[in-house]
Amino acid sequence: MLEQNYWLTTTEMPAGNGTPELPGPVDVAVIGSGFTGLSAARTLAKRGAKVAVLEAETIGWGASSRNGGMVLTGLKLGVNKLISMYGRERTQRMYAASLASIDCVEQIVRNESIDCDFARCGHLEVACKQKHFDDYARQAEVIAREFNHKLRVVRKNELKDEIGSTVYYGGMVDEISAGCNPARYVAGLARAAMKAGAQVFEHTRVNLVDRESRNGDTGWQLSTSRGPLWAHEVFVGTSGYTGQATPALQKKVIPIGSFIITTEILPEALARELSPRNRMIYDSKNYLYYYRLTPDRRMLFGGRAAFFPENDRTIRRSAEILRRGMIEVYPQVKDARIDFVWGGTLDFAFDIMPHAGQLDGLYYAVGYAGHGVAMATYQGQKIAELVSGEKPENPFVGIPFPGAPLGLYDGKPWFLPLAGAWYKFLDWVS
Numbered sequence: 001m002l003e004q005n006y007w008l009t010t011t012e013m014p015a016g017n018g019t020p021e022l023p024g025p026v027d028v029a030v031i032g033s034g035f036t037g038l039s040a041a042r043t044l045a046k047r048g049a050k051v052a053v054l055e056a057e058t059i060g061w062g063a064s065s066r067n068g069g070m071v072l073t074g075l076k077l078g079v080n081k082l083i084s085m086y087g088r089e090r091t092q093r094m095y096a097a098s099l100a101s102i103d104c105v106e107q108i109v110r111n112e113s114i115d116c117d118f119a120r121c122g123h124l125e126v127a128c129k130q131k132h133f134d135d136y137a138r139q140a141e142v143i144a145r146e147f148n149h150k151l152r153v154v155r156k157n158e159l160k161d162e163i164g165s166t167v168y169y170g171g172m173v174d175e176i177s178a179g180c181n182p183a184r185y186v187a188g189l190a191r192a193a194m195k196a197g198a199q200v201f202e203h204t205r206v207n208l209v210d211r212e213s214r215n216g217d218t219g220w221q222l223s224t225s226r227g228p229l230w231a232h233e234v235f236v237g238t239s240g241y242t243g244q245a246t247p248a249l250q251k252k253v254i255p256i257g258s259f260i261i262t263t264e265i266l267p268e269a270l271a272r273e274l275s276p277r278n279r280m281i282y283d284s285k286n287y288l289y290y291y292r293l294t295p296d297r298r299m300l301f302g303g304r305a306a307f308f309p310e311n312d313r314t315i316r317r318s319a320e321i322l323r324r325g326m327i328e329v330y331p332q333v334k335d336a337r338i339d340f341v342w343g344g345t346l347d348f349a350f351d352i353m354p355h356a357g358q359l360d361g362l363y364y365a366v367g368y369a370g371h372g373v374a375m376a377t378y379q380g381q382k383i384a385e386l387v388s389g390e391k392p393e394n395p396f397v398g399i400p401f402p403g404a405p406l407g408l409y410d411g412k413p414w415f416l417p418l419a420g421a422w423y424k425f426l427d428w429v430s
């Protein structure tokens with residue numbers, strides 16, 4: 001078993017700008033080269049802005065190359081909860097944005113000819129308890145009525161057409177969701193941003209961002225590991241890796257580890273038995289499992305096996321936890337070899353919602369809570385339009401963006417073991 005991101009073995013990442021020096025003043029400095037930052041850079045460069053993307057590691061190094069490649073509709077919170085938090089009208093706009101975000105990815109893939117196995121294969125949510133299944137019918141009814149979007153509820157006795165597992169109480173299908181190879185997608189997004197004129201600087205960590213006017217022009221001085229850069233505007237797309245360079249944002253983002261294993265390539269008949277319709281699948285728990293077949297027929301099985309971000313210890317421990325979880329769902333793969341295990345860091349806001357807009361003058365988009373492939377691409381584009389002076393529809397701008405209760409958080413998530421135990425408890429009782 002290799003402790004390595006399987007997707008990267010299928011992908012050739014483009015190289016960033018090779019010049020040792022950063023450019024002179026730019027219109028927009030983008031921090032982070034994942035879906036958010038690169039989607040923003042592409043949109044800005046296409047509008048003629050001079051853009052520098054600053055990436056501490058390599059292109060797509062963060063969650064964007066490490067995820068499950070599930071391009072999902074919907075938000076992490078349930079629709080009734082959303083309506084109680086934001087009211088009908090804004091929730092309708094949020095749901096519409098979540099559907100539009102899938103179209104946004106599809107259009108970029110098509111327009112930029114990105115070879116990333118994008119396919120509208122739909123997603124399947126499976127119920128771990130009878131009461132979770134009972135809730136699906138209620139949710140589907142609200143979603144059809146309020147958002148004019150159709151989900152299909154699948155009873156336990158019909159589930160074998162969707163999944164080769166008998167452990168669930170039923171499911172719910174959304175045909176609009178898609179799957180892709182995320183590393184190939186982020187590589188293609190980087191190529192598209194560079195083709196549009198954006199410069200991408202790898203191994204360039206932003207350490208400080210200070211307000212600084214130049215010749216009467218307001219802007220920002222960035223101190224980076226490659227030297228200084230002056231930018232008119234700054235867009236922060238650092239997600240679960242948000243650090244001290246942007247302290248106000250860091251205090252609002254909780255980094256949470258998520259881990260994935262993949263099996264060896266499975267025989268065609270077995271792969272078809274496990275997932276007859278090749279769905280993107282996740283279960284109904286808080287401490288959930290998500291899984292799918294890869295285009296070359298491996299079972300990719302992920303979960304929040306440890307709450308802490310990835311390191312050698314959490315990755316190794318997760319491999320065994322996830323293997324056991326996979327065999328509980330699919331006893332058919334008990335003898336399959338595990339070829340790869342890796343981890344990455346997700347970004348959660350305290351209210352489990354995406355947030356975008358301006359904080360202390362810096363543009364940002366964060367808080368995708370495991371639904372970031374489509375939403376990060378979409379927010380990158382929408383906030384770039386805002387930076388360009390346009391007025392895009394974006395229901396996530398302007399909603400309250402809470403920090404920790406009593407301000408008890410400085411970016412070091414000391415409460416994660418408690419949160420992990422709490423969610424396990426909730427999964428047990430609810």
Ligand SMILES: Cc1cc2nc3c(=O)[nH]c(=O)nc-3n(C[C@H](O)[C@H](O)[C@H](O)COP(=O)(O)OP(=O)(O)OC[C@H]3O[C@@H](n4cnc5c(N)ncnc54)[C@H](O)[C@@H]3O)c2cc1C
Pocket residue numbers: 031032033034035036037054055056057058060061062063064065066067068069070071072204205206207237238239240241242243245257258259260302343344345346347365368369370371372373374376
């Ligand atoms: C294991 C895993 C599985 C997931 N599965 C799914 C899924 O199936 N479907 C889904 O929709 N979502 C999924 N997600 C979530 C999704 O991957 C993320 O929401 C999305 O990739 C976030 O993109 P981003 O561009 O905002 O951030 P990232 O891709 O994390 O990029 C942030 C970048 O910022 C850089 N950076 C940070 N600080 C600095 C600095 N100071 N200077 C310069 N650069 C900096 C980092 O190096 C990093 O490359 C998953 C996430 C993980 C970790």
